[in-house]
Structures are given as structure tokens and as C-alpha cells.
Amino acid sequence: MLHGNLRFCLYLITFSPFLTLRKRRRVPTGSKFKTKKPRTNEEISAPKVLLVTEEGADKLTVPEAIERAQAEGMDLIEVSPKAKPPVVKIGDVGQHMYQLNKKEKKQRSHNKQTEVKTLRFGFRTERHDLDRLVERAKEFLAERHLVKFVVRLRGRELTNKSYAEGKLNAVVKQLEDVAEIEQEVKKQGNQFIVIIRGKKNQQAKVVDTKTEPKKEE
DSSP states (O other): OHHHHHHHHHHHHHHOTTOOOOOOOOOOOOOOOOOOOOOBGGGOOOSEEEEEETTEEEEEEHHHHHHHHHHTTOEEEEEETTSSSOEEEEEOHHHHHHHHHHHHHHHHHHHSOOOEEEEEEETTOOHHHHHHHHHHHHHHHHTTOEEEEEEEOOGGGGGGHHHHHHHHHHHHHHTTTTEEEEEEEEEETTEEEEEEEEOHHHHHHHHHHHHSOOOOO
């Protein structure tokens, strides 16, 4: 009986048109997008290149250009591979990659969709807590978002609306060097709100400050 079942299984595998072996599909693994590293030194395959320096441009063979770079203790970096001949420069490849990443990060921040970030505080919120909200608002403004401050009143606080409005204006005044009013202070039910946006020149300064590397002491 056992041999009969075994022969039957072999028959099905051999002759059945419905049984096929399927290869496992490989699922591609995604990778985080990074700036592509340029070709440097011996990786540059063109017979001749255009070496651009502060003094001008020279058409050289790759070995000649590498020799110039090595004389300065630097790398030969291909900056425009599709040009004829390819354009190269002398520099530190690490610093070159840092500048490319910095430029790309800045471009992404400009393309980033603007959102309205809401920061809330109460009638009795202490000064140090308000200072933290102000710092958080500066971060949002640097990322090109709008910031909405909301102060909510409860119970007997509703009888002192002018104090709440003044507190809101005081917070906005702390940000006047980096922000401007998008929507004036107004009352909505039992709360006061104001919306501010970053000044364009200040946004650029803050973004540049964040991307600068720390200097070694």
C-alpha cells in the first residue's frame, strides 16, 4: 500500500500539467535616499577633463589633473560628468558631499508643504513654560510652518479677557524679530487665537545655522 501511494505521488508530480514549481519572488528592499557620491581620482574614466580652478579652466588628461590635486593634498572631484569633456575640480570630497547634502536639505525644506502648528497655553501658564513655547514656535517657523497660539479661558477667567489677550500679544512680541502676523488676535468662543508666519530672511538664517557643522575646539 505504501509503495502504491508513493508511485501515485511521483506520477502526479511528473505528468500533471497543474503542478508547477514557482520561484520565490525577491522583494526589493528600499533604501533611504542619499546624495550620490561623485566619482573621484582614478574613478574618473574620461580620457580628458576640464579642470576648473579660481585661476581659470585647463583641459588636461585625468592623470595630469590627479597629479595637480595630489600636489595640493586634495581629491580630484567630477562635478559635471555629462559635460564634454567632464568638468572636475580640486577639493576635499568629504566637504564636497557635505555641501551637496546641505543644498539638498535646504531644497527639501523649501518644497515642504506648509502646515499650521498649534501651541496652546492657559490663563495661568508660568513664564518659563511660555519661554519653552516660544522656542518651539521658532523651530516651526524655521521649517516654514505657520504657528497658531491659543489661550483658553475657563470659568471665572472669562471675566478677565483683556488679561488673556494681553498675554497672547506678549508672546507674539517675543517673536517679532523672526515672525510677523498672519492673522490678528481674535476671540473664538472661550479662547483667543493668533496666527504668525516666519519672516523670509530669518527663515533662511535659522536653516543655515542648523546645518552648519560644529567647529572643533
